Amino acid sequence: MSIRHGLLALLGTGPMYGYQLRAAFEAHTSQTWPLNIGQVYTTLARLHRDGLVRALPANEGGQRPFEITDAGRDELARWFASPVPRATRGRDELAIKVAVALVSPGADVPAILATQRAAIMDELRELTRTRLAIDPADLAQRLVLDALLFQAESEVRWLDHCETTLGLTGQPGPATVRAG
Known part of the structure; x- marks a missing residue:
């Protein structure tokens, strides 16, 4: 499962911060693939580095939401349009x-x-x-x-x-x- 693309897809529905992304990911996958919050933030940092998401100002609670960029939407569209090769499944x-x-x-x-x-x-x-x-x-x-x-x-x-x-x-x- 591509955590990277899963998070991009969730951000395609609107800005979210790490804990919201983790909760949404787990809810949509029936808690089948639990995510470590560190994994979420590490992936967000890489997505940000690659220009696929941008960080928004922190909210009142101190959480910093992210939103998908146009480049992120393009990457997500490529992922959705591509088959998942059996070789990458482990x-x-x-x-x-x-x-x-x-x-x-x-x-x-x-x-x-x-x-x-x-x-x-x-x-x-x-x-x-x-x-x-x-x-x-x-x-x-x-x-x-x-x-x-x-x-x-x-x-x-x-x-x-x-x-x-x-x-x-x-x-x-x-x-x-x-x-x-």
């Missing part, structure tokens, strides 16, 4: 764990898959509860939660695929798959 730690477990002596691949399945099923239940509890009119939160639900469901499908590929389905008990 390495898939689970895929790496399973891959190296397959060649690691003593690694219990079925247990690794079962542990992950239990965790992702818990996450699916929690996401579903959260999804049911949010305001149906809040499209931003709904879509973020839907994305997380679909990603979790995809992980379950991948775990199913691993078990089928490794011949682990239908076995009466845990079997250890060892490097061959």
